[in-house]
Amino acid sequence: MLKQAASKYQAFRPIGLTDRTWPDAVLAQAPVWLSTDLRDGNQALIEPMDAARKLRMFELLVRIGFKEIEVGFPAASQTDFDFVRKLIEEDLIPADVTIQVMTPARAELIERTVEAVAGARRVIVHVYNAVAPVWRRVVFGLEVPQVMQLVDEHVGLVRRLTDDRPDTQWVLQYSPETFSLAELEVSLEACETAIAAWGLGRPIILNLPTTVENATPNVFADQVEWMVRRFRDRPEIVVSVHPHNDRGTGTASAELALMAGAHRVEGCLFGNGERTGNLDLVNVALNLYTQGVDPGLDFSDIDEVRRTVEHCNQLPVHPRHPYAGDLVYTSFSGSHQDAIKKAFAQRRDGDVWAIPYLPIDPKDLGRSYEAVIRVNSQSGKGGIAYLLDSEYGLDLPRRLQIEFSQAVQQVMDTEGHELTADDLWRLFDSEYHVSATALPRYRLQASEGQGAQAVRLEGECEVAGRSVAFAGHGDGPIDAFVQAMGAALGVSVRVLDYHEHAIGAGADAHAVAYLELRIGASQTVYGVGRDTDIVAASLKAVLSGLQRATITVSPASADVPTANELAGA
Numbered sequence: 055m056l057k058q059a060a061s062k063y064q065a066f067r068p069i070g071l072t073d074r075t076w077p078d079a080v081l082a083q084a085p086v087w088l089s090t091d092l093r094d095g096n097q098a099l100i101e102p103m104d105a106a107r108k109l110r111m112f113e114l115l116v117r118i119g120f121k122e123i124e125v126g127f128p129a130a131s132q133t134d135f136d137f138v139r140k141l142i143e144e145d146l147i148p149a150d151v152t153i154q155v156m157t158p159a160r161a162e163l164i165e166r167t168v169e170a171v172a173g174a175r176r177v178i179v180h181v182y183n184a185v186a187p188v189w190r191r192v193v194f195g196l197e198v199p200q201v202m203q204l205v206d207e208h209v210g211l212v213r214r215l216t217d218d219r220p221d222t223q224w225v226l227q228y229s230p231e232t233f234s235l236a237e238l239e240v241s242l243e244a245c246e247t248a249i250a251a252w253g254l255g256r257p258i259i260l261n262l263p264t265t266v267e268n269a270t271p272n273v274f275a276d277q278v279e280w281m282v283r284r285f286r287d288r289p290e291i292v293v294s295v296h297p298h299n300d301r302g303t304g305t306a307s308a309e310l311a312l313m314a315g316a317h318r319v320e321g322c323l324f325g326n327g328e329r330t331g332n333l334d335l336v337n338v339a340l341n342l343y344t345q346g347v348d349p350g351l352d353f354s355d356i357d358e359v360r361r362t363v364e365h366c367n368q369l370p371v372h373p374r375h376p377y378a379g380d381l382v383y384t385s386f387s388g389s390h391q392d393a394i395k396k397a398f399a400q401r402r403d404g405d406v407w408a409i410p411y412l413p414i415d416p417k418d419l420g421r422s423y424e425a426v427i428r429v430n431s432q433s434g435k436g437g438i439a440y441l442l443d444s445e446y447g448l449d450l451p452r453r454l455q456i457e458f459s460q461a462v463q464q465v466m467d468t469e470g471h472e473l474t475a476d477d478l479w480r481l482f483d484s485e486y487h488v489s490a491t492a493l494p495r496y497r498l499q500a501s502e503g504q505g506a507q508a509v510r511l512e513g514e515c516e517v518a519g520r521s522v523a524f525a526g527h528g529d530g531p532i533d534a535f536v537q538a539m540g541a542a543l544g545v546s547v548r549v550l551d552y553h554e555h556a557i558g559a560g561a562d563a564h565a566v567a568y569l570e571l572r573i574g575a576s577q578t579v580y581g582v583g584r585d586t587d588i589v590a591a592s593l594k595a596v597l598s599g600l601q602r603a604t605i606t607v608s609p610a611s612a613d614v615p616t617a618n619e620l621a622g623a
């Protein structure tokens with residue numbers, strides 16, 4: 055197969071536009087947008103939209119803010135014709151919205167098209183014919199002069215028919231179909247012929263399609279700049295582009311074409327359309343938005359837009375689709391999660407958006423931060439800590455994050471599937487005995503004659519299902535409890551690190567304490583305690599840590615669990 059490539063396919067030829075200016079252009083304003091969801095999108099559907107779905111799509115496009123909407127190909131079917139009549143007769147077209155209707159350069163179809171829009175306030179009549187060599191030869195069997203004659207005759211017919219209906223404001227759109235595959239001189243001649251037949255000085259849109267995308271986007275940009283130069287200083291002429299996506303570069307083609315001077319773009323929501331689709335208008339609009347340019351289209355509830363489009367087209371939007379897919383704001387991988395978590399922690403209201411791996415604030419599109427981080431086997435401590443913090447208010451100290459992520463990884467290695475925030479909390483709760491640890495019964499007194507050891511604490515607690523009596527002195531209750539438990543278990547216990555914070559407010563407020571304990575000479579474990587009272591939370595955290603430790607020395611009390619009984623309790 056690979057061997058055939060050179061003899062079977064012809065490479066595109068670059069345009070010799072050596073003084074091109076588009077590479078230095080910066081997109082600083084939105085183009086005129088035309089949605090062709092109801093025409094090019096519709097004609098590519100397995101089951102074209104019925105009247106109800108067409109109306110839903112039309113209403114959505116109006117809500118988003120489109121001012122030019124191609125509402126159909128009225129000569130194609132009675133459904134298309136009737137839908138256009140419905141919009142006009144039921145006065146469903148807002149005053150600032152212009153409808154566009156498409157027709158091939160065939161007399162009876164042009165007549166039917168103009169008939170379909172009778173009574174509309176303003177209409178763009180879109181006439182097309184193919185101009186590229188393969189189409190001329192294979193489809194029409196026409197030489198270039200005959201193609202020009204076809205354009206002249208049919209645009210002339212549009213002019214006569216529309217002149218007879220002066221109550222409507224008419225704009226002609228002419229598309230040299232297959233522009234990107236045609237010789238530039240032929241496309242230019244076809245456009246000049248259309249301009250002349252429509253009447254010099256009358257409003258006209260020249261729409262340049264990559265009917266079938268066939269070259270890298272820079273070649274299309276050169277083609278567009280070449281054409282734009284021919285129509286500079288002619289305000290009645292709007293140069294529009296209509297990219298498709300056969301090479302997967304529809305968005306790039308549109309953006310470079312705008313840099314090359316096009317004023318207007320045609321496309322569909324989420325890139326529906328023939329074959330690999332039309333240009334995805336949402337993509338271009340939101341690309342502009344993330345450059346600080348107001349696109350003039352409202353995608354602040356992207357999921358509602360997506361659901362409606364999926365309903366109308368009966369086609370799903372891919373989970374990885376730019377800006378709209380279910381997974382596009384989600385990071386699974388540990389290093390991404392770590393960077394996102396740190397950036398959110400540092401971000402202040404009013405800051406310029408600079409969150410790694412998130413090119414846009416999901417909230418601007420009506421998404422929450424909930425799905426930004428999800429945990430699976432590719433995740434690290436940052437993502438786990440983010441979920442426990444964002445969903446459960448637990449602000450884990452760094453070394454505890456590291457310790458707990460090892461427990462999570464073990465579960466991942468055996469189970470393999472994603473862990474939700476709820477799953478992580480359950481794992482954390484069971485690993486650190488947060489809910490299960492009972493508060494020790496204790497008496498706290500000021501000590502006498504103990505110098506710096508200001509308090510004495512004695513009481514009883516449950517460890518691994520056994521009752522343990524303890525008594526000890528310390529600088530405060532936690533220190534006293536640690537010393538007392540060390541004596542009771544016959545092992546040295548020291549607090550290496552201590553963190554606490556509140557969760558919630560008012561009557562529901564809780565304190566959470568995280569204690570890093572050194573047990574014996576070398577064991578370091580974290581304990582976690584939660585209670586309404588901060589001292590109680592800290593004592594529970596000590597017990598949590600002791601229960602997680604492997605204690606290998608003999609207990610000093612018969613009531614105390616024997617060596618290793620605590621381990622894994």
Ligand SMILES: CC(=O)SCCNC(=O)CCNC(=O)[C@H](O)C(C)(C)COP(=O)(O)OP(=O)(O)OC[C@H]1O[C@@H](n2cnc3c(N)ncnc32)[C@H](O)[C@@H]1OP(=O)(O)O
Pocket residue numbers: 094097127129130131157158159160163182183184193194231265
């Ligand atoms: C690139 C694009 O997206 S262009 C838009 C294409 N959209 C559509 O085709 C959707 C709607 N189309 C239709 O409903 C039908 O094709 C109709 C009503 C337009 C025409 O139907 P039919 O008369 O049965 O013709 P058919 O669909 O086979 O089209 C082929 C004929 O149209 C001619 N044709 C194709 N494009 C054009 C054009 N732009 N101008 C004039 N004639 C054209 C072909 O030469 C061919 O003519 P022939 O039969 O004499 O050889």
Ligand SMILES: CC(C)C(=O)C(=O)O
Pocket residue numbers: 094182229231232261263264265266296298
């Ligand atoms: C602009 C029209 C003719 C079109 O749909 C195309 O060429 O892709």
